[in-house]
Amino acid sequence: MKKLFWLLDVNSEVREQKPEVWVWGIDDKGQRILIIEQNFPAYFYLVVKDGCSTRSVTAAITTRQTEFPLILKLESVSRKYFGKPVDAVKVYCRSPDVVSKYAKAMAKIEGVKESLEDDIRYAMRYLIDTSASPCSWHEIEVEETSNTRGVQVDKLYTAKSPPERVEEVAFPQLRILGFSIIAYCQRGAPKPDKNPVVIISVAASNGKEQQFIARNSNDKPVLEGFIKCVRDFDPDVIVGYGTNRQDWNYLTARARKHCLKLLVDRASTEPHTSVYGHVSLTGRASVDLFDLADELPEVKVKTLENVADFLGVMKLGKRILPEDIDYATHWEDSRKHPSLVKFSKEKTQSIMGVARAMLDFAIQLSNLAGIPLDHVGTAAVGFRIEWYLVREACKIGELIPKRLERPYIPYAGAVVLEPKPGVHENIAVLDFKAMYPNIMITRNVSPDTYVGSSEPEPSSGVNVAPEVGHRFRKEPSGFYREVLSGLIASRDEIRPKLSKLNPKSPEYRTLDARQKAVKVITNAAYGYTGWIGARWYVKPVAEAATAWGRDIIMSTVNTAKKIGLEVVYSDTDSVFVNNDPSKIAELSEKIVKEVGLEMKPDKVYTRVLFTEAKKKYCGLLPDGRLDIVGLEVVRGDWANCAKNVQERVLEIILKQQAPKKAAEFVRNYIVDLRQKKASYRDLIIWKTLTKPVEEYQVKAPHVEAAKRLMRERYELSMGDKIGYVITLGAGKLYEKAKPYVLASYDEVDTEYYVTNQIVPAASRILSMLGIAEEELLPIAIPKTKTLGDFSK
């Protein structure tokens, strides 16, 4: 019978030496199903050397049959590799477990150049070859079987055909469960071997909320309650914050401590760490919203509370914050206990809210990139585009290159022009939309069209990149041209549909998420080719794209000048010119003819201030908002007090054009700061630990602060943000930096904040308007000089 289903997760199993692909889904009736495919073969390729035949390779393998007992069959095939035709032997195996071993051994056979695609995992192979994709609908021929596997589904089927994609925008009703845990310990970070999980708060997409609270710190009933709760609700998606790095491991370890097993998936196995460091729950999608928060660059310190605040889920001022909680006393003190319980509940509510705001995008990205929903957040940008390319490559018969270790060789990027410092009125910003993708499309720049420097020119002719001279075949269309024009076209199809929809409708949300996912993949294509970790790393491709980019933007700047437009700034794909519509129209026309790329007006600034530095400016938009770029205001490593002062200064300068007033504001703020009227929170400086603390070559303030935290038994690792304040005392800055959680306002060195935070941030702007640093400091109260003063 035919079955319509939405693909949720996929995994593979080997049973009695026979491989199986398990496809988990939801059917059109809302039943949770597992479809087992038992006839999908594992395989890899042996590329044959020039001048050798696939026949001789096949014969060589056959004579050594005893070494390779699990070969299913051998097939001679024609494929392409970096655009060039190659002959290969496709080696089918009875088990995915022998693929890598066989490939390694057979690569040494006479006449074999190399093995390929033996590094594509079996379950992924199935998705790629059948064109099935997570988070979308498929139709498949199946046969119902009895559930003898002990899996938690409504129906179990055996696959009788490959799945086929069915275009359908609407999702099934997903059951989503959110949770957060509170572990309790006296000091520092809780350890699962000693410290219990005292509260687990759960919320479900049906609106139900539940809390499991320990009595006398015995967490066994808490864990049992949670496990039962998950199994009873049977969610498709489980969301949390920090689940990959913490919660799942902690819960699994605590369960073991009580001789329990944390069986919360659909196959009665424990959570297990899988590719890209995500924790997998078989048959469900476990999504860690912390990983997805990387998509929100505006949020500098990625706590759940900050993310929820940014997304408008739960405002910071209307909730209990972690810094208000001391786990030890809140757990033990019966009067404070309720606020800890409430805090935990609010965390899970935030998680559900953040999930509602971000899951649509994750689902679309999963579907587009073809990687399971639980991998999407942890897979780096490079891997997301890579899986998309892998699928596209298979469709056109391109073999997938292996991942290689390569040396890093830098190459030239974009041009950035010196801005004309000061305030300018009525400035238009024009830019090339998707400049690098369009360069690659128009010049046919692609890994498979690159003509190496020693190769003869192909008959179709070549496009030659300026400056660097790299050549690219004009015909036929390259892999990248096909992929990128397809992506751009699909985004162009979505846009008009969006404008017809109500932004609050589910269709709009889905399409908007789709459009964003397409954009992410499109924009990653250029950088990917220049990444040494990429399967399709071809440095000349990246180098040619930037060379054409430089050529195009310089032509634009020069043409603008010829027309009589003043160029006040330019960065990569944009030019900032005086807003003269007729000249701008003339420029656009000339440029499209000259370089073949379209340039469009992006925005107009009523007034814009440039500093002397590149990449730092602030524009006033017609609606009165400030567009702040690169300045301290938008940086996460400046204290809030300095950022707030700078923002206010910019506002006074650009809206009221009153530099004196701005200076006065700064002076007044400093007076207040010296009296400690600023909030302690506004004095915290946040910096990221980019490597383990012991690997640092210099003593940096945030690293020393991190070490202090570690002495207090906090667990810190790469990527963590360290919040510290500068305290009073002598010596180097790193000696005075203290984690904000361990310091108090009394010890704060307010003069540091005046001299090294407020004044530089304010002066960055005000020095452009002729205001010296001294004018930003409050006037010292004139006093009669004493003998003591003279004697100094």
Place this chain on the structure above:
DNA sequence: GCATGAAAAATACCC
């Protein structure tokens, strides 16, 4: 031994 300035390390931004 110490002040000074240049270089290196580290981070976060822009596009």
Place this chain on the structure above:
DNA sequence: ACGGGTATTTTTCATGCG
């Protein structure tokens, strides 16, 4: 573990002086 270009702060090193 996508790219290069850029600004900035703090630490560290090198140098010259006395």
